[in-house]
Amino acid sequence: MRGLFARDTRGYGEPEIFNTDQGCQFISDSFTGVLKAHGIAISMDGCCRALDNLFVERLWRSVKYEVVYLKGHASPMELIIGLTEYFVFYNNECSHQSLGNRTPTVVCSKRSRGALG
Numbered sequence: 253m254r255g256l257f258a259r260d261t262r263g264y265g266e267p268e269i270f271n272t273d274q275g276c277q278f279i280s281d282s283f284t285g286v287l288k289a290h291g292i293a294i295s296m297d298g299c300c301r302a303l304d305n306l307f308v309e310r311l312w313r314s315v316k317y318e319v320v321y322l323k324g325h326a327s328p329m330e331l332i333i334g335l336t337e338y339f340v341f342y343n344n345e346c347s348h349q350s351l352g353n354r355t356p357t358v359v360c361s362k363r364s365r366g367a368l369g
Contacts, residue, residue: 269293307350314342 270292279296287294319338325331347353 266290267292269295271295311342 270287272295284294315335315338319334320331323330323334325334343356345355347355351359
């Protein structure tokens with residue numbers, strides 16, 4: 253995890269909180285120590301709580317069906333480029349009903365300016 257929280261050139265910075273499940277890889281001192289060293293709060297979901305990951309599961313389902321399976325990338329570099337393009341679209345152009353038909357970028361920029369609390 254070295255370099256995980258290196259200076260973010262996109263301007264997002266470090267997260268305030270990191271949410272994960274209680275798998276052994278996420279509760280190890282080597283993992284949580286990096287988060288703690290950066291002052292990042294740790295939130296762990298309870299065991300077998302499928303609804304906790306609902307939004308992430310939906311996101312990765314979209315990624316798989318709209319990018320990975322559909323495009324059939326010939327190399328890891330092509331896959332990286334395809335995923336990068338998809339996430340730029342997803343965050344900047346695709347409005348989301350759960351965000352009041354706004355893009356994630358708009359919602360996050362308002363939060364960072366304190367407009368949403």
